[in-house]
Amino acid sequence: MSVQAEIKRLTAPAIRARKNGTPIVMLTSYHAHTARIADAHCDVILVGDSLGMVMHGFETTVPVTLDMMILQGHAVMRGSRQALVVIDMPFGSYEASKEQAFLSGARVMKETGCGAIKLEGGQRMAETIAFLVERGIPVMAHVGLTPQSVNALGGFKAQGRDEADWGPIEADARAVADAGAFSVVIEAVAEPLAARITKDIPIPTIGIGASPACDGQVLVLEDMLGLSTRVPKFVKRFGELGPSIDAAVASYAAEVRNRTFPGPDHVYAMKKPAR
Numbered sequence: 001m002s003v004q005a006e007i008k009r010l011t012a013p014a015i016r017a018r019k020n021g022t023p024i025v026m027l028t029s030y031h032a033h034t035a036r037i038a039d040a041h042c043d044v045i046l047v048g049d050s051l052g053m054v055m056h057g058f059e060t061t062v063p064v065t066l067d068m069m070i071l072q073g074h075a076v077m078r079g080s081r082q083a084l085v086v087i088d089m090p091f092g093s094y095e096a097s098k099e100q101a102f103l104s105g106a107r108v109m110k111e112t113g114c115g116a117i118k119l120e121g122g123q124r125m126a127e128t129i130a131f132l133v134e135r136g137i138p139v140m141a142h143v144g145l146t147p148q149s150v151n152a153l154g155g156f157k158a159q160g161r162d163e164a165d166w167g168p169i170e171a172d173a174r175a176v177a178d179a180g181a182f183s184v185v186i187e188a189v190a191e192p193l194a195a196r197i198t199k200d201i202p203i204p205t206i207g208i209g210a211s212p213a214c215d216g217q218v219l220v221l222e223d224m225l226g227l228s229t230r231v232p233k234f235v236k237r238f239g240e241l242g243p244s245i246d247a248a249v250a251s252y253a254a255e256v257r258n259r260t261f262p263g264p265d266h267v268y269a270m271k272k273p274a275r
């Protein structure tokens with residue numbers, strides 16, 4: 001007898017159905033505790049490969065490995081209950097062939113239980129996206145500025161700011177939609193182009209440095225909380241947690257040094273008075 005567990009999490013098809021609907025709210029998280037907070041407010045939690053820069057201090061996302069993504073993916077799955085969890089495929093884990101992409105994607109899904117994967121690239125990844133989708137792996141695509149290609153692009157630069165450059169970016173978005181991606185992240189793309197792509201393709205667009213017209217928005221959690229030291233122009237700081245954490249750590253250090261912490265409330269008394 002098989003017992004079908006009730007699916008409580010949002011699914012990739014449910015996000016796909018939000019085209020032209022209520023805006024899709026997506027944030028990154030890499031940990032169980034931040035996932036718990038994001039889960040209460042977001043439709044999608046992205047375990048982004050930005051974790052390489054945010055958590056590990058790398059200059060780019062290029063050094064991130066599949067094992068790193070799986071480890072943090074586990075943590076986010078444990079911390080969340082309702083959001084769709086999407087895990088980024090890191091550089092080098094999917095580009096060589098569609099078979100390599102399937103093996104990496106299947107490993108991520110089997111080992112973490114996440115609901116979808118994300119990969120970077122437009123027309124060049126279309127065949128791979130179709131291959132994965134046909135085999136049961138929901139794919140969120142990512143076009144415009146694709147940070148894993150930073151070395152080829154020559155830096156983290158906004159895309160499509162000259163109308164002459166629009167064609168390939170539009171073709172990328174159309175190609176991933178035709179290939180069966182359930183949604184597409186559009187990163188650091190001129191606003192009118194992001195709005196036009198959103199109008200033209202049948203799947204939800206999720207903007208980051210793109211357009212308010214997109215079907216949803218995503219930010220890196222630490223960037224919007226004011227914890228990252230360098231952030232791109234498109235980041236709005238919705239909080240300033242850096243100074244609060246600094247003040248808390250400074251108070252702790254002072255109280256340890258002057259022996260006011262731990263106080264009587266933070267130590268264990270004997271059950272019977274000591275003789």
Ligand code: KIV
Pocket residue numbers: 028046047048049050051088142185208218219220
């Ligand atoms: O890795 C990441 O955090 C991302 C977002 C910026 C979309 O891909």
